[in-house]
Amino acid sequence: MLSTSTSVVRSWTRASLFRSPRSLRPLYRSFSSVTENDIAHFSKILDNSSIISTLSPINSSAEDIHPFNNDWMKKYSGRATTVLKPRTTQQVSEILKWCNEKNIPVVPQGGNTGLVGGSIPLNDEVVISLANMSQVRSFDPVSGILVADAGCILQSLTDYVAPHNHIMPIDLGAKGSCQIGGNVSTNAGGLRLLRYGSLHGSVLGVEVVLPDGTILDQLTTLRKDNTGYDLKQLFIGAEGTLGIVTGVSILTPPAPQASNNVILALPHFDNVLPLYQTVKRQLSEILSAFEFIDRTAYDLAVKHGQGRALDEQDVEGAACFVLLETSGGRREHDEEKLNDLLENLLTADHPLINTGVLAQNPAQFTSLWALREGVTEAVSKEGKAYKYDISIPLSAFKDVVDTTRNHLQSKGLLHEDAVKHVIGYGHVGDGNLHLNVIANAYTDEIQAALEPFVYELVSSYRGSISAEHGIGSMKTHALHYSKDQVSLALMKKIKEMFDPKGIMNPGKVIE
Numbered sequence: 001m002l003s004t005s006t007s008v009v010r011s012w013t014r015a016s017l018f019r020s021p022r023s024l025r026p027l028y029r030s031f032s033s034v035t036e037n038d039i040a041h042f043s044k045i046l047d048n049s050s051i052i053s054t055l056s057p058i059n060s061s062a063e064d065i066h067p068f069n070n071d072w073m074k075k076y077s078g079r080a081t082t083v084l085k086p087r088t089t090q091q092v093s094e095i096l097k098w099c100n101e102k103n104i105p106v107v108p109q110g111g112n113t114g115l116v117g118g119s120i121p122l123n124d125e126v127v128i129s130l131a132n133m134s135q136v137r138s139f140d141p142v143s144g145i146l147v148a149d150a151g152c153i154l155q156s157l158t159d160y161v162a163p164h165n166h167i168m169p170i171d172l173g174a175k176g177s178c179q180i181g182g183n184v185s186t187n188a189g190g191l192r193l194l195r196y197g198s199l200h201g202s203v204l205g206v207e208v209v210l211p212d213g214t215i216l217d218q219l220t221t222l223r224k225d226n227t228g229y230d231l232k233q234l235f236i237g238a239e240g241t242l243g244i245v246t247g248v249s250i251l252t253p254p255a256p257q258a259s260n261n262v263i264l265a266l267p268h269f270d271n272v273l274p275l276y277q278t279v280k281r282q283l284s285e286i287l288s289a290f291e292f293i294d295r296t297a298y299d300l301a302v303k304h305g306q307g308r309a310l311d312e313q314d315v316e317g318a319a320c321f322v323l324l325e326t327s328g329g330r331r332e333h334d335e336e337k338l339n340d341l342l343e344n345l346l347t348a349d350h351p352l353i354n355t356g357v358l359a360q361n362p363a364q365f366t367s368l369w370a371l372r373e374g375v376t377e378a379v380s381k382e383g384k385a386y387k388y389d390i391s392i393p394l395s396a397f398k399d400v401v402d403t404t405r406n407h408l409q410s411k412g413l414l415h416e417d418a419v420k421h422v423i424g425y426g427h428v429g430d431g432n433l434h435l436n437v438i439a440n441a442y443t444d445e446i447q448a449a450l451e452p453f454v455y456e457l458v459s460s461y462r463g464s465i466s467a468e469h470g471i472g473s474m475k476t477h478a479l480h481y482s483k484d485q486v487s488l489a490l491m492k493k494i495k496e497m498f499d500p501k502g503i504m505n506p507g508k509v510i511e
């Protein structure tokens with residue numbers, strides 16, 4: 001057993017963890033930084049190719065560690081010296097056991113595609129990357145139940161189940177990099193939620209390593225299991241603050257036999273809601289997505305090469321667009337319904353839409369989706385994004401975007417050198433708006449103008465400050481806008497019970 005006397009014990013005051021002044025509480029935890037002694041121990045658990053560390057004897061370069069300390073938006077950055085990439089659940093268990101004993105905080109990391117800083121260290125925590133755990137454990141083509149390691153990339157799982165005529169119940173723009181364990185840990189929403197519901201419904205089981213190294217095996221493949229507390233639900237959306245999800249059992253739906261999509265151009269935002277009602281009524285069971293992008297979001301997607309631009313006459317006079325998708329069992333049936341809908345919409349006395357562009361082939365289908373899915377990438381090419389991922393009543397979508405824009409204008413911040421655009425897009429069918437404020441640079445002035453302003457606005461609608469992206473380090477200080485004191489106190493008790501030393505992803509989700 002190695003002596004702990006060489007551990008560098010450092011106090012992490014709350015001030016070092018949280019940027020918000022409200023968090024400056026006298027509480028603190030003592031955490032240890034990783035030392036060469038710890039590396040020597042990790043070398044007994046993992047082969048050296050699974051350890052990246054700037055410490056001796058590994059001596060990785062700053063370049064090697066950089067991708068684990070930074071997010072893709074270049075908004076969050078950490079100072080981790082060490083990244084561990086276990087291959088088995090047992091190895092995760094041994095690592096956590098050691099870290100817990102030595103008070104070394106850890107940050108679980110999947111594909112690092114998050115938007116709220118949840119997978120980036122705040123200080124020099126050890127990063128535990130799940131990337132080397134990427135095996136499918138089993139798939140039952142009859143039930144459609146897939147059991148996979150947490151580090152499996154979402155797209156590779158989609159490809160795995162496709163020949164069996166199944167699809168994953170979740171689809172995200174980040175599917176090429178995000179991992180199923182990260183999807184589950186952040187309770188990611190995405191583009192299929194309208195049809196298949198949230199991961200709280202489709203995840204059947206999880207395998208989790210608890211902070212002290214105990215392996216919690218809840219990896220069942222049962223559709224029905226009504227045996228008391230449903231513990232797995234606690235880890236769905238816990239963002240690695242209660243343990244590390246190492247395996248996931250998930251129900252994959254049968255692949256639709258026919259999918260179609262269409263982009264509708266609307267003259268006013270006010271038409272979106274009546275349109276949604278009409279579409280639901282006419283398409284009923286075959287409606288699988290109803291996504292919204294405002295005009296500026298569309299223009300940015302086109303400007304930055306996401307999908308193919310619509311023809312000029314289809315865009316003229318459009319205030320916003322709706323992308324709707326159908327998925328069903330018989331192509332002729334679905335196409336007939338969709339064509340009837342379009343005809344009714346275009347020939348109505350007071351048409352809700354200007355035009356509709358229907359994909360005619362798979363390439364066009366993909367291109368229409370790219371216009372919507374590509375907004376996030378377009379935004380990141382356009383500037384630095386302040387992202388608010390909120391649930392509010394559908395009727396308030398436009399109001400929230402306009403009010404935020406007007407507020408920034410009144411602060412003198414709406415110009416090319418500060419905030420360039422305020423845009424809204426998102427999942428109308430789920431009541432989830434993505435309010436993105438695109439600036440030239442991240443500045444304290446813009447930050448102060450936006451927060452708590454946006455959170456208060458959301459709260460005034462009794463909305464949620466995080467519909468699907470999670471809390472991460474971005475919104476810990478704002479959790480009270482969406483959770484009452486009783487709920488917060490219970491969450492803290494749960495955290496304390498699972499992770500009494502607070503080593504699991506400190507500074508994320510709850511303070």
Ligand SMILES: O=C(O)CC[C@@H](O)C(=O)O
Pocket residue numbers: 115173190372373375376387388389426434435436
């Ligand atoms: O970048 C965003 O704000 C949203 C990302 C994602 O949730 C989406 O719906 O495209």
Ligand SMILES: [Zn+2]
Pocket residue numbers: 189190426427434468
């Ligand atoms: Zn989204």
